[in-house]
Amino acid sequence: MANGLIHVHEDNGQFHLTNGLISYIIGIEAGKPLNLYAGRAIADKSDFSYLIDRHFRVLTTTYEEDGNLRPELVRMEYPEYGRGDFREPALTVLQADGSRVTDLKYVGYRVLPGKPELEALPSTRADSADVAETLQIRLLDELIGLQVTLNYTIFTNEAVIARSVLVENLGSQSLTIERAASLNLDLPDSDYTMTEFVGAWAREREPHSQPLHPGMQAIGSTRGASSPNFNPTAIIARPDTNEQDGEAWGLAFVYSGNFDLHAEVDSYQATRLQLGINPLGFSWHLAPGEHFQTPEALLGHTTHGLNDLSHTFHRIVLDHLQRPQWRRRERPILINNWEATYFDFTEDKLLELARTAKAQGIELFVLDDGWFGSRTSDRSGLGDWVANPDRLPEGVAGIARKINDIGMQFGLWFEPEMANTDSDVVRAHPDWVISAPGRGQSMYRHQHVLNFANQAVVDSVYGQMHAILDSANVAYIKWDMNRFITEAFDATRGLERQGEMLHRYILGVYELYRRLLEAFPNLIIEGCSSGGARFDMGILAYSPQIWTSDDTDAIERLHVQYGTSYFYPVAAMGAHVSITPNHQTGRCEPIDTRANVAMFGTFGYEMDLNHVPQSDLAAIRRQTAFFKTFAPLIHNGDFYRLAAPAGNRKTAWMSVAADRSQALVADFCILGVPNRPLSRLHMQGLDPERWYEVRYRDANEPVEAAQSSAGDAVDAGSVAGDAGASAGAGAGIADTAGVAAALAGFHMLPGVYSGAELMHVGLDDTDLFGRDFNSRLYFVSEQGTVAAE
Structure with missing residues (x-):
């Protein structure tokens, strides 16, 4: 009871957990713990037993110890x-x-x-x-x-x-x-x-x-x-x-x-x-x-x-x-080669992509599937965590060194829990594959699930991954899982233990996470499971970020990220800008709309930068500079959902600094509306009595030289994770000159607005809805706190 959060009344067996925000009250009656109250905080007192339902109802049994206590009616703990x-x-x-x-x-x-x-x-x-x-x-x-x-x-x-x-x-x-x-x-x-x-x-x-x-x-x-x-x-x-x-x-x-x-x-x-x-x-x-x-x-x-x-x-x-090593710390902006190359790559092709990415301010290069064993498609090699010399002549250590020489960090894809039938690990240990005796094996993506309830499997995978990470400068892992468990059976245990298999499997996954992070405490592991199939609090205890969805279409991501935000913070959502037409939907969206969605995530790119227009490269330089400036506000501010995408032609959300001095607002048009009615954007979380300036920029505006030059204001080689700086959780961004540079190309709305006005009257955003997939960023700052451009 050192903090006074738990009040114990031993004379009547009652416990009151309260911190001024919530109350949770437990009472012991007839030896049974009952819930007496749960909800908004209330003052403590000596006895809450009057809250027990002791009313008689027909056909309800009672305890011998208390003839007025009916277990069917009371609130059991x-x-x-x-x-x-x-x-x-x-x-x-x-x-x-x-x-x-x-x-x-x-x-x-x-x-x-x-x-x-x-x-x-x-x-x-x-x-x-x-x-x-x-x-x-x-x-x-x-x-x-x-x-x-x-x-x-x-x-x-x-x-x-x-x-x-x-x-x-x-x-x-x-x-x-x-x-x-x-x-x-x-x-x-x-x-x-x-x-x-x-x-x-x-x-x-x-x-x-x-x-x-x-x-x-x-x-x-x-x-x-x-x-x-x-x-x-x-x-x-x-x-x-x-x-x-x-x-x-x-x-x-x-x-x-x-x-x-x-x-x-x-x-x-x-x-x-x-x-x-x-x-x-x-x-x-x-x-x-x-x-x-x-x-x-x-x-x-x-x-x-x-x-x-x-x-x-x-x-x-x-x-x-989240682990303290990456708690409220900015992670590097990354590029993943998957949608750029899929399995079709050479080391030279990867290095060319990395050099282009570095020039645009991107900080981390991630090599996805296909670098190991005999893996040139999804039919073989999975589970053999040894570099393919035809792909990587000097192994993982060699390409990591070359990426580092370019000035970027290096990351690597693994799918530790899986193996192809055509793999050395399955040929050597067919009993490591999850299967039921005498039954066929279901298949997906030509792969099987390894039995992580078997300690030998966990030890083997850990040994392979440790050898790679110990020999190469790998800053990041993408941990994928692309198949669910069928034919669940644990060949290492007897009849009475078969019901333990699926839970022991997850315990094995957690053990591998812990052992890797104990050996390499600064490693970033991004969780992934065919995208968001294992996006949960358990993985977030080890991974500071999880790949939110394999769907990289920005408009679809509005739905995914909006729903994800109810329980999971923006800083945990892996989000990338992908190519257009999008590989999942075929949509063509402005590159700034794609970035405006992905910025409300961990932020990265997934495209072949050597095959995009120069105007897109200029936009990417501006986007990376902008994100490096505003990431602490986006990730550590209070996130507000303003307009839901479901059944609506628009979506809007915003992040507000804890001291309410600044906010970044994203307003999205899903589909344009001809002869459109009036639309107003109502903000949230601002101080109703303060006065704010508002700047904005639309995604469909042309990229101008002044804007693209903003990318030069941020050192593309500096990675927040290297510096070890914590982003904190309080005030807005103090570097007003840096903010002004990042806002090059934004327009200032005339006048100033009280917080109450921005929240209750709102801003007229009707003109945003003339074109499909348009979007607008607003930067809201307390009057006089940002230097003039």
Whole structure:
């Protein structure tokens, strides 16, 4: 209780977690932990037991210990199976005699300063003891020796509770966990709308909302990865909640494998929310003395609308989840050769592309698929992590040195979890491929999944990757995963352990991440899974950025990045400017519109710069200079969604400095409107009483010499990551001269505008909507803080 975030009332067994933003109150009744209240912060007092529902209802059973406590009606903290609560249990345990009935009773608690790490799993962090406090509540089923520890962490300045559960077998007989949720929250009513983030390859994380209804509504994955189909996040909001106002809960899973997230509304209109590992195909054998740790789940709350909820989760990712080495630090602008060359490249071709990229201010060259083994197509070589001498005559070390000599950092693509049938690793170790005895093997992209539940596989892949990284100056890895798991079976374990395979697989993935980053702590690993098929909080604990989608079309990316932003910060979204016509959609969009979308991400390029017009190269020089100036504002400002792309001809968003002195606004026309009506852009997050100047530039304006020369104002060879500077999270950009140079070619709107005017009256942007795919950037700065151009 060092920080005063957790108030313990031992006389009546109540615990109140509160930080002035959120309150979460637990009470022990009849030995059971009940949720008494969860929501907006309230003052602490000695007794909240009046919040327990003790009303009689027909056909509802009671406990022997308390005849007025009906488990079917009360708000259980961690509901069990078989004791009168007929809703979905959080925990189901198969016992030696075939019974699944458990009776967990409260036996004690601990309050810890800070936040303990979870064994073998990613989780949020408290870098010092004064930024968080953790409550551990222990429950015990004496008959079978089953102990369950409920972990709750509350952060000092965030409306978030981090939840996880430790299950231990203290008895003398083996147990089998069949279901173990990480989070259970019972709410007293069902007047909510549930928003999930759904999609498929190239159209990930599109928001989909529907009112809660009696029964079950659920999302999940059984693919072995969190998947592009359903992201392991959801928003439970009051029906009148919008981006600026209203109450909502946010749920996010710090996990990258199979998950289940559901809302269950009972016949009394109460709601149960659960989040955890998907029980389909899952079980975990607990021999006496063994334990199981669930992944972490995050529960966030707001009464100020969905933008505020997003800001909370963005800060949790940036300040408490990501590794300190790259936390709130700018990463280099990159170029990836994939859409420029695919498999058709030579070292000379790569170096020519790198020299051109360097001249435009790009800082990191990434060599994608095709550099290793016998890999000249997707049919062979995958899994053999040795440089192909026909492609790289001096190996990875040689091309890395040559790229460094050009003045760029070097990055490399891996797909560590996969192998082709036609590969040395599969020929030597066919048993390393995931397959079920006597069954055929499903195929996709001519590749198989290696069994990362097998320690020998993890060790082998680590050894190959370590040898390359230890011998060459590799600053960045793109970690891809292009196939889901089928025929799930672990040939290294027996019958009682088969249900563990998919979870052990993810633990193996996390182990490889940890070992690589322990050996090479400054390495940037960009997560990727056919684009955004494993874009989740678990990967973000190791990767400061994830490739958001394989769809590089800017207009499609508006949808993807918009939906992604509800839980994930802009700084985590890998985003590139690609060629036109786009390789996925065939659309032709202005290069500045493509850049204006990608800049609200980690920013990079994916095109053959040696085959684009000189005007595009001039634009790229200006774009890289602009991004280097404004990246701290984009990545560390509060991100506001202003207009949604779904069902609309426009999209708009903005990043506002924490001190509200500056903002960068992006306004996009999806489709032009003939004889168009009046349109106004309403900003958010500004100080209503300050006065602001507004500058703007449209994507369809011609590139002028003055603008392209702005690229010379920034040293193209300086990479933020090398300098080790932290971007911080507070004020706007202090280098006013640099800002003025980056704004060359922007137009100043006449006069000044109060923050209230920009937010409530808005700016007339009607003329933006005359042409398809047009876009406009606005830079908003407090009056007199930016030098005149």
